[in-house]
Amino acid sequence: MPLDRSLISGLALFAEMTPAEQEDILAKARSSRHPKDAVIFAQEEEAHSFFVLLAGHIRVVKTTPDGEQVIARYINEGELFGIAPAIGRTTYPASAIAAVDCVALAWPTRLWSDFASSYPSLTSNTYATVGRRLQETQQRVVEMSTEQVEQRVAHTILRLIKQAGRKTPEGIEIDFPITRQDIAEMTGTTLHTVSRLMSAWEDEGIVVGGRQKVTVSDPHRLMLIAEHRRKR
Template sequence: MPVAAAWSGGGGLDDRVPFLARLESEDRAALLDLGRELSFPARSALVHQHEPSSHVLLILHGWTKVTASAENGYEALLALRGPGDIVGESAALTGRPRSATVTALAPVRASVIERGSFREFVAHSPTVSLKLLGLTSDRTRAADQRRLEFASMSVRERFAVLLLDLLHTHGRRTEAGIEIDVPLSKQELAGAVGASREMVQRLLKDLRARGIVITGRRTLVIVRPGVLRRIASSAFPEPCDPRVGPAAPPFPRGTSAL
């Protein structure tokens, strides 16, 4: 599918609408023309936390994870970024070191734009600047909402909401159930809900014993999503669409300033 067709947009602008989908076709084409297309193998880092900014990436194909590590070694999974998303824009514009690491979950293809070229493009395009500001604002609001709601949830509830969100955004129906089509480790799942790896192991063991999920090496199949919705419903007293789970997912498309 051509780039313009793949990200022609549609729907309201929120934290889940990727950056390229927010742009008019002329601006999108001009921005992509600035970069050179590179491929990254699975589990390779596109950018590293704390490194100085030298470039911006536009994800064309594949999915990445955004993680940040604390001084004690704990690693938090902040977001997943996929086709149409921009990576590294904040550090490029502010000149600050990168605040997170972005790693390919599967083979990724991206357009790499040199920092100076990106800054010049944004400086001479008020429309693109406003779209970038809107993206940042949406991500910040989504992150604030997540922090507020997670503060009132148990780890069990947070984990159920996470699995439902992954089911909605990355679910692939199979004979066994709905497979989460991004390879996340137990440590990465734990980092997404602010829990320990041991806690996530215990939760998964309980869900397996009850026939709610099936797990393998970096694979996760949800067999009974209705049970997960009931677990999550105590954290969301308002009715939610049964097709997509709770309305306030724990996984904004991006919450970190790279």
């Protein structure tokens, strides 16, 4: 069945395209549903498709040869993912896993170069995204190099509530299930240390924990922890 243009007309990525162009792109897309925990694509796999996430949240994970995992980022609604072809790769550099039930649009990789030449706004938006991710990743390197674990975890949680926060009576909550282990894999520490930190913060009334859930009740104080300088 044909896809409705309203699916993508609201996304910044396609905002500068005409309705006809949007129809054209949609006509070539295939929509896909992915239940929670499904592997949408796997690291090292041939990059058959690239995607736009319409609904849900996706975890992008790198696995090392000896089985350790690092979360590269979370993808939010409206974002591109799996854009290996755009950066000159033929395999995916990481795996994408549905953090909740997800809906995405997918296009065969081989269409990328057609799209790139036909729709300059798509190209420039894509590269702006890649550039932004490069910035974010560099920032993460800086944090890992210069901050203590406590500050890194605080920064990471603040970033999560900023990009996927939802207001609740108790504070701002991360909109998808996330474990202590996940937070550890985003910050380069262990689930034990994350658990200890969050327990301490909970005692101080800064956050409210829960199974696969984090709610920040006092963002300001969490910011103070994140910015706290112990030296100098």
